[in-house]
Amino acid sequence: MEIVTDSVSHLGRVTVGAADEPALLSAWVVPEWRGTPANVAPEEHDDLAWFGPLELPPPAHPLLRPALLEAMRRTRT
Numbered sequence: 001m002e003i004v005t006d007s008v009s010h011l012g013r014v015t016v017g018a019a020d021e022p023a024l025l026s027a028w029v030v031p032e033w034r035g036t037p038a039n040v041a042p043e044e045h046d047d048l049a050w051f052g053p054l055e056l057p058p059p060a061h062p063l064l065r066p067a068l069l070e071a072m073r074r075t076r077t
Contacts, residue, residue, distance in 0.1 A: 004032035009074075011067050027068060 011027040039048040051057070053069055 001035035001037045007032035
């Protein structure tokens with residue numbers, strides 16, 4: 001897929017875990033794209049999924065959920 005870059009908002013980046021094997025979560029709001037989304041790097045990413053506000057899975061960091069919900073609200077208005 002191709003992201004319409006001027007529509008993107010970066011919410012933040014969280015690094016957790018041991019220093020020698022950190023887990024990195026980078027959250028983005030991408031309201032516009034072309035093509036079909038697909039996980040083309042399964043060795044780097046576990047999954048690709050779409051969620052509504054009430055369906056969000058538990059985030060890796062407790063402050064991330066409010067940021068995601070607020071960003072989703074802003075992109076709908």
